[in-house]
Amino acid sequence: MKAYGLLAIMATVWGSQAVAADVLGDAARGETLFRQCATCHQIGEGAANRVGPHLNDLYGRKAGSLDDFRYSDGMVRAGTNGLVWDAESLDAFIEKPRALVSGTRMSYSGMRDPQDRADLLAWLRGHSASPADIPEAEPTARASDHDLDPAILAIAGDPAYGEYLAGECTTCHQRDGSNQGIPSITGWPVEDFVVAMHAYKSKKRMNPVMQTVAGSLGDQEIASLAAYFANLDQ
Amino acid sequence: MKLTRRLFVGASAASAASLSAPMVMGQARPRVVVVGGGSGGATAARYIAKDSQGAIDVTLVEPSREYYTCYFSNLYLGGFRELDSLAHGYGTLASEYGINVVHDWAVGVDREARTVSLAGGATLPYDRLILSPGIDFVDGAVPGWDLSAQDVMPHAYKAGTQTALLKAQVQAMPEGGVFAMVAPPNPYRCPPGPYERVSMVAHMLKANNPTAKILIVDPKESFSKQGLFEEGWQKHYTGMIDRIGPDFGATNVEVRPDTMEVLIDGVAEKVDVCNVIPAQKAGRICELAGITDGNWAPVIPHTMQSRIDENIHVLGDASAQGDMPKSGFSANSQAKVAAMAVRGALTGSQVFPARFSNTCWSLIATDDGVKVGASYEATDEKIASVEGFVSQTGEDAALRKQTYEESIGWYNGIVADMFG
Numbered sequence: 001m002k003a004y005g006l007l008a009i010m011a012t013v014w015g016s017q018a019v020a021a022d023v024l025g026d027a028a029r030g031e032t033l034f035r036q037c038a039t040c041h042q043i044g045e046g047a048a049n050r051v052g053p054h055l056n057d058l059y060g061r062k063a064g065s066l067d068d069f070r071y072s073d074g075m076v077r078a079g080t081n082g083l084v085w086d087a088e089s090l091d092a093f094i095e096k097p098r099a100l101v102s103g104t105r106m107s108y109s110g111m112r113d114p115q116d117r118a119d120l121l122a123w124l125r126g127h128s129a130s131p132a133d134i135p136e137a138e139p140t141a142r143a144s145d146h147d148l149d150p151a152i153l154a155i156a157g158d159p160a161y162g163e164y165l166a167g168e169c170t171t172c173h174q175r176d177g178s179n180q181g182i183p184s185i186t187g188w189p190v191e192d193f194v195v196a197m198h199a200y201k202s203k204k205r206m207n208p209v210m211q212t213v214a215g216s217l218g219d220q221e222i223a224s225l226a227a228y229f230a231n232l233d234q
Numbered sequence: 235m236k237l238t239r240r241l242f243v244g245a246s247a248a249s250a251a252s253l254s255a256p257m258v259m260g261q262a263r264p265r266v267v268v269v270g271g272g273s274g275g276a277t278a279a280r281y282i283a284k285d286s287q288g289a290i291d292v293t294l295v296e297p298s299r300e301y302y303t304c305y306f307s308n309l310y311l312g313g314f315r316e317l318d319s320l321a322h323g324y325g326t327l328a329s330e331y332g333i334n335v336v337h338d339w340a341v342g343v344d345r346e347a348r349t350v351s352l353a354g355g356a357t358l359p360y361d362r363l364i365l366s367p368g369i370d371f372v373d374g375a376v377p378g379w380d381l382s383a384q385d386v387m388p389h390a391y392k393a394g395t396q397t398a399l400l401k402a403q404v405q406a407m408p409e410g411g412v413f414a415m416v417a418p419p420n421p422y423r424c425p426p427g428p429y430e431r432v433s434m435v436a437h438m439l440k441a442n443n444p445t446a447k448i449l450i451v452d453p454k455e456s457f458s459k460q461g462l463f464e465e466g467w468q469k470h471y472t473g474m475i476d477r478i479g480p481d482f483g484a485t486n487v488e489v490r491p492d493t494m495e496v497l498i499d500g501v502a503e504k505v506d507v508c509n510v511i512p513a514q515k516a517g518r519i520c521e522l523a524g525i526t527d528g529n530w531a532p533v534i535p536h537t538m539q540s541r542i543d544e545n546i547h548v549l550g551d552a553s554a555q556g557d558m559p560k561s562g563f564s565a566n567s568q569a570k571v572a573a574m575a576v577r578g579a580l581t582g583s584q585v586f587p588a589r590f591s592n593t594c595w596s597l598i599a600t601d602d603g604v605k606v607g608a609s610y611e612a613t614d615e616k617i618a619s620v621e622g623f624v625s626q627t628g629e630d631a632a633l634r635k636q637t638y639e640e641s642i643g644w645y646n647g648i649v650a651d652m653f654g
Contacts, residue, residue: 027615122615130420130421130557131557131558131559131608131619131622132420132421132425132556132557132558132559132560133420133421133425133458133559134425134456134457134458135425135426135458135559135592135594135606135607135608135622135624136458136459136606136622136624137619137622138622139608139618139619139620139621139622140557140618140619141611141613141618141619141620142620143609143611143620143621160584161586164574164586165586165589167281167570168567168570168589168591170647170650170651171563171566171567171591171644171647171648171651172593172643172644172647172648173647174646174647174650175650176650178646178650180639180642180643180646181639181640181641181642181643181644181646182640182643182644182647208605208607208623209593209605209607209623209640211623212591212607212608212609212621212622212623213591213609215609215621216589216591216609216611216620216621
């Protein structure tokens with residue numbers, strides 16, 4: 001998980017354009033794009049190391065970590081420093097390999113178009129992590145930014161929206177305010193609720209379940225939830 | 235105006251609603267039939283009935299009068315729960331939400347006529363059908379084993395009598411005996427489940443039969459929470475558990491229920507208890523409905539609609555949806571998305587963008603709980619994971635205890651969310 005901090009910095013430094021989860025995924029086009037990689041890399045059943053390492057199970061792999069491939073010192077160093085291949089780091093690497101890993105022997109100059117990279121990543125992930133089988137596998141997509149279109153913003157604070165969003169909360173938190181193992185969130189003052197959720201969102205509060213949930217919510221969504229739970233009868 | 239994902243979803247629902255309007259207006263109330271009363275089906279039925287406030291006629295078809303949750307059934311094996319505490323009835327769904335609960339088997343779907351046929355002879359018409367049947371086993375997946383052998387070598391992967399049988403067998407093991415588990419290949423229900431089960435069996439044996447051994451025969455290279463489980467087994471059950479992976483023949487396994495033997499790459503091992511968890515597929519009704527592709531039923535991530543028939547939604551274990559593990563939490567999460575989409579299509583109610591999340595807790599020993607979880611987003615291709623977390627090795631005891639207590643709170647929360 002240390003890689004996330006590093007990757008956030010990378011995204012800022014190189015201006016990698018965030019690609020919403022919606023558009024990460026034309027694997028068929030990615031297969032075509034992979035042809036320019038195939039002179040050095042193999043992927044799929046029976047793939048072996050060639051000029052470059054094989055690319056099966058790439059998502060979640062520490063950089064420079066295949067035992068049977070001789071990496072550059074720079075790639076090994078990147079792995080030692082915490083570089084793990086996931087959607088974010090691969091995007092940065094494919095965009096400009098030597099900007100991310102100094103001294104890499106990969107001579108490819110880089111793929112500039114964000115959509116090309118997204119499609120290629122979709123092809124690679126088809127041969128890689130399967131979170132359905134190993135839930136702790138690296139994410140296979142990027143979160144969307146959850147900025148709401150102005151037309152949708154009109155529903156912010158709508159109790160119906162808060163109630164809908166609350167469906168995700170009530171898998172764990174009980175609507176009746178029961179407080180065993182997992183604290184009640186029913187009847188909280190709006191301000192307390194919003195402050196707490198943003199504290200999870202910024203990872204100041206530590207529960208990883210709540211960090212994940214809050215991290216997936218926009219400001220308006222949090223406000224809607226707060227409004228809903230504040231007025232929920234116990 | 236820029237077409238965003240959210241507007242697209244809303245626009246799609248509006249279109250669907252207008253297209254279905256003549257059908258809806260021609261009858262008293264639109265009809266939804268839900269097959270399967272587990273985490274997906276019960277949740278979907280409850281949310282549709284609750285949120286439509288009587289505008290939709292909901293029928294839930296479930297053969298069992300009491301549903302035993304598969305999650306926490308391992309804790310019953312370990313002595314941390316009573317079996318009765320895992321049983322839940324459908325009375326509240328019927329009495330408080332007006333759901334027509336039918337205890338019968340669904341044995342066929344006529345997609346043209348939009349009807350479900352039941353073993354008892356009844357035929358149920360629907361405007362939308364939700365299938366949430368859970369898993370069935372792949373025939374011949376473990377040579378020598380079929381359902382006729384489940385009383386000798388239980389799978390215990392559908393909770394209830396099978397779970398009770400497995401526990402009784404473990405309790406009856408001779409001193410120093412061997413408990414074997416034939417673990418399933420991917421994908422299967424509850425990725426950490428078999429290994430939590432091993433932990434709970436070890437916990438019971440440590441107290442009552444400490445010289446007994448556990449043998450896992452596992453066709454997979456790796457498994458969920460592997461580092462956490464292996465650390466826990468070393469700490470709590472030192473020397474008790476051995477795992478044979480594919481490198482040592484675990485992909486070539488046969489069982490002999492008559493002699494209680496497990497053959498691993500042709501070498502016979504005599505065991506005292508053998509828990510066979512075969513390869514899995516979508517519940518049979520999905521196959522009968524003709525909506526499977528291989529072993530599972532592919533779905534559209536934004537709505538959980540079948541990719542083969544838009545009038546059918548498939549939830550939980552049976553669906554091929556992408557990155558979400560097959561778990562009760564996932565099914566519950568998917569059910570809410572499907573319920574919203576169904577309401578939008580049948581009544582024109584507002585449809586919000588799909589949201590999915592999942593957390594899986596596992597107990598390794600007393601007060602030693604671990605968890606893994608993630609949030610997901612619907613893409614056109616699949617439900618894709620976007621952020622996740624997993625417990626770390628070496629965590630302190632207080633955190634592990636808190637994690638276990640959190641799982642108890644979750645259990646209470648999800649069954650209330652399902653059954654009202």
